[in-house]
Amino acid sequence: MRLYNTLTRQKEEFVPREPGKVAMYICGPTVYNHIHIGNARTFLSFDVIRRYLRWSGYEVTYVQNVTDVDDKIINRAREENRTPAEVAAEYTEAFITAMHALGIEDPDIRPKATAEIPAMIEMIECLIENGHAYAVEGDVYFAVRSFEEYGKLSGRDIEQMQSGARVDIDPRKRDPLDFALWKAAKPGEPSWDSPWSQGRPGWHIECSAMSAKYLGNPFDIHAGGDDLVFPHHENEIAQSEACSHTTFANYWLHGGMLTIDREKMSKSEGNFLLLKDVLSHIRPQALRLLMLQTHYRSPFDYSAERLQEATAALERVEGSLRNQEWAIANAIVTADELLSNDQPNKVTDQNDMARALLDHIEKKHRQFKSSMDDDFNTAGAVAAIFELVTAANSSITETVQNSLLKDAAAIARQTIIELLGVLGVALEGDEGHREELPTELVDLAAEMAGYGGDKPAEAVGELLAARQKARERKDWACADALRDGLAELGFAIEDTAAGARVVRKG
Ligand SMILES: [Zn+2]
Numbered sequence: 001m002r003l004y005n006t007l008t009r010q011k012e013e014f015v016p017r018e019p020g021k022v023a024m025y026i027c028g029p030t031v032y033n034h035i036h037i038g039n040a041r042t043f044l045s046f047d048v049i050r051r052y053l054r055w056s057g058y059e060v061t062y063v064q065n066v067t068d069v070d071d072k073i074i075n076r077a078r079e080e081n082r083t084p085a086e087v088a089a090e091y092t093e094a095f096i097t098a099m100h101a102l103g104i105e106d107p108d109i110r111p112k113a114t115a116e117i118p119a120m121i122e123m124i125e126c127l128i129e130n131g132h133a134y135a136v137e138g139d140v141y142f143a144v145r146s147f148e149e150y151g152k153l154s155g156r157d158i159e160q161m162q163s164g165a166r167v168d169i170d171p172r173k174r175d176p177l178d179f180a181l182w183k184a185a186k187p188g189e190p191s192w193d194s195p196w197s198q199g200r201p202g203w204h205i206e207c208s209a210m211s212a213k214y215l216g217n218p219f220d221i222h223a224g225g226d227d228l229v230f231p232h233h234e235n236e237i238a239q240s241e242a243c244s245h246t247t248f249a250n251y252w253l254h255g256g257m258l259t260i261d262r263e264k265m266s267k268s269e270g271n272f273l274l275l276k277d278v279l280s281h282i283r284p285q286a287l288r289l290l291m292l293q294t295h296y297r298s299p300f301d302y303s304a305e306r307l308q309e310a311t312a313a314l315e316r317v318e319g320s321l322r323n324q325e326w327a328i329a330n331a332i333v334t335a336d337e338l339l340s341n342d343q344p345n346k347v348t349d350q351n352d353m354a355r356a357l358l359d360h361i362e363k364k365h366r367q368f369k370s371s372m373d374d375d376f377n378t379a380g381a382v383a384a385i386f387e388l389v390t391a392a393n394s395s396i397t398e399t400v401q402n403s404l405l406k407d408a409a410a411i412a413r414q415t416i417i418e419l420l421g422v423l424g425v426a427l428e429g430d431e432g433h434r435e436e437l438p439t440e441l442v443d444l445a446a447e448m449a450g451y452g453g454d455k456p457a458e459a460v461g462e463l464l465a466a467r468q469k470a471r472e473r474k475d476w477a478c479a480d481a482l483r484d485g486l487a488e489l490g491f492a493i494e495d496t497a498a499g500a501r502v503v504r505k506g
Contacts, residue, residue, distance in 0.1 A: 001056065001373045004297060006229060006252040007153055011375055016220050017250065022058045023219035024050060025211040025249070027228055028110070030067040030203075031091035032076045035098060037287075037302060038258035038265055040275040042225040044288060045255045045296035045376075047104040048423055049223075052372050055422045063214045064107040065207060066092055068114050069190055069200050084190050088114075098275045102284050103424050111210045113201065117192045119209040120201040123243055124181045124194075132242040136172040138184030138197030144177040147238040153252060154230035179235055181205050204235035211249070212240060222249035226297075229254055256299045273302070285425055286311040292378040292423055313386070317416070318427050320393050323503045324413045327396040328406055354408040357395045361412050364388040368419050378423060385419050388412060396501065444485045460491075464500050467493070 001014040016022050026046050029035055035043075043064075053060050068088035077084040092112075099106070113120075124140055127133035132146045144150050144158070151158050161177055169176055180202040185191035191198040201209075211219060217240060224233065233252065240248035257264075263271050278287060290310035294300040364384045371380030392412035395405060420427060437456035445451035445459035449466035453459070463482055470478035483493055491502045 002375060003251060003253065004375045005250075006226075006254050009155070012251070014251065016058065017218060020058060022053050022060045022221065023215040024053075024060060024062050024221040024223065025207070025215060025219060026062070026064045026107070026222075027207055027224040027232065028064040028066050029091075029095050030070045030072055031088045031095060032070065032072040033091060034094050034274045034276050036265065037273045037275050037278055039225070040098070040102060040287075041258050041291050041300055042255040043099065043104055044102060044291055044424075046223045046253070048292065048378060049221075049253070049296070049376050050105070051422055051424055052376060056372075061109070061215065062105075062107045063109045063111070063211065065210050066095070066110060066112045067203060067206060068092060068112050070203060074189055085114075094276070098279070101279050102275065103288060103426060105424075109214050111214065113206045113210075114190075116206070116210050116213065117194075117201065119213045120205050121182075121194050123205060123209045123212070123239065124201075126243040127181065127239065130242060132238075133181055134174065135182075135196045138182075138199060139172065139180055140182035140196055141173055141178040142181050142235070142239060142242075143174060144179070144238065145175055147242045149241070150238050151234065153234050153237055156230060156234075179204065179231065181239070204232055205239055207232075208236045208239040208243075208248075211236075212244065217244050218247035218250050220249070221251045221253055223253040224255070226254040226256060254297065256295075256297050259299060259301045261303050262301055278307075282307060283311060283314065285427070286314050288423075289314050289382070289425055292382050292425070295375075295377055295379050297375070314425075314427075317386075317389050317420070320389050321413055321416060321427065324392055324396055324409055326504055327501070328410050328413065350405045353395055354404040357391060357405070357408040357412055360391045361388060361408075361415050364391075365415060365419070368422075372422075381419070381423065385416060388416055388419075392416065438489055440489050444489065448482055448485055460502050464493070464502065468500065 002011045003014050004011050024046070026043070029039060050060050050062050066088075069084065073084045073087050077087045080087070096106075124133060127142065128135065128140065131143075133140055133142050151161070158177070181204075182194060182196055182199050182201055184197035184199040189200070191200055211217075211222070222233070222236075237248050259265065260271050260273060263269065265272055286307060287310070290302075290307055291300060293310070364387055367384035367387075368381045371377040371384060374380070392409060395409050395412065417427065437460070439456060441456040441459040441463070442451065442454055445462045445466075449459075449462040451459050451462040463486060467479050467482040470476075470482065486493060486502060491504060494501050494503055
């Protein structure tokens with residue numbers, strides 16, 4: 001398995017610190033609002049990576065924090081005349097609900113910043129002791145120039161940062177590049193006791209302290225959106241490595257940006273979508289499938305049309321699985337019957353078809369795995385599944401299936417469901433109860449095809465055979481009547497190169 005490491009700017013072989021186990025940390029939400037679909041994409045990407053690692057045999061520990069103390073939360077609380085804790089509680093719950101709606105699994109550990117203050121204070125003390133941080137009037141700052149490797153993740157040069165105009169000049173900082181580890185509280189702000197002041201932690205120290213506490217350093221994978229590379233992740237590395245003198249995280253994975261109709265998402269441009277609003281009128285699984293068709297590091301363009309296409313693709317897969325299930329459950333004639341009906345060629349043909357299908361399943365399974373092993377290329381993985389769906393579909397163009405073909409079709413169906421499941425795409429009704437054929441088919445066949453038995457599956461075969469005969473003698477009225485009779489019971493006839501078959505409608 002190879003993955004692209006932002007730190008080294010190349011794909012590397014993945015070697016976990018402990019064989020068979022993966023420790024992963026994903027920067028979580030700041031809970032002051034509902035999350036937008038750009039955030040959702042990031043969390044979805046890493047949910048899929050986690051699922052794939054697990055499917056590949058790793059035991060994964062997945063930690064995602066909740067930033068529940070922050071200026072944005074405090075400002076929102078002030079605007080709404082509530083406490084920051086109330087705002088944070090509301091949007092933490094909203095976040096979890098939205099994650100569940102999109103089929104994103106809960107992390108193994110979801111630490112909240114406000115519950116982890118002691119670990120942060122401890123790390124800040126360590127940095128002061130090591131000469132990497134200093135306190136000024138109740139605030140504590142990290143001395144950026146004291147950490148020689150600062151800039152290694154984002155590839156920025158410290159001298160260029162210095163000349164950059166974005167740095168605010170604060171007379172209390174020794175250097176304009178220094179950033180806050182602890183901030184003294186202003187009146188009315190949430191605050192905690194510390195050696196320096198009643199105050200609260202800076203955002204960056206949260207992730208350094210919580211990942212060290214729950215995963216230890218170095219851990220395997222640190223992930224987040226690529227907007228976090230600088231300064232957040234750069235600062236996390238500086239804090240953690242300056243304190244522990246060991247590597248912080250071995251692999252850095254960053255998800256690409258999301259655009260809407262090829263424009264950058266922006267609140268002020270009115271080009272902004274909350275996940276909950278998108279999910280209110282579409283099937284979440286369609287959004288999931290759509291997002292997976294772009295590699296997680298590439299920019300992803302969202303549009304209503306693309307979402308519609310993904311919905312249609314999802315429905316095609318589901319329809320095809322339903323048809324396969326039906327065909328498998330109701331294979332009408334056994335190989336023996338084919339032989340006794342003097343159709344030995346058909347048995348040979350079907351054996352060939354079955355072997356070709358089994359071959360195809362193996363190939364697509366391999367393609368799925370090699371795509372995912374190549375830096376989690378979900379686009380390639382989804383393509384492999386779609387190709388398998390097409391192949392499985394053509395194998396059920398025959399309503400008559402011998403047992404080998406029937407078994408191959410069943411394996412294809414199971415493989416499609418399994419691989420979509422690895423990507424977290426849950427299908428409607430995939431845990432197949434076998435649909436019973438209605439007994440009305442027997443009555444219809446008795447009436448229109450002179451069928452004397454009592455088996456619905458046989459009745460279908462008789463009806464198709466009668467239709468075939470009617471067509472041969474150009475009795476279109478009779479052929480249409482047979483078709484209409486089946487339609488009334490909810491079945492459509494599909495004419496294919498390999499003969500007619502019956503499928504359930506819709
Ligand atoms: Zn973080």
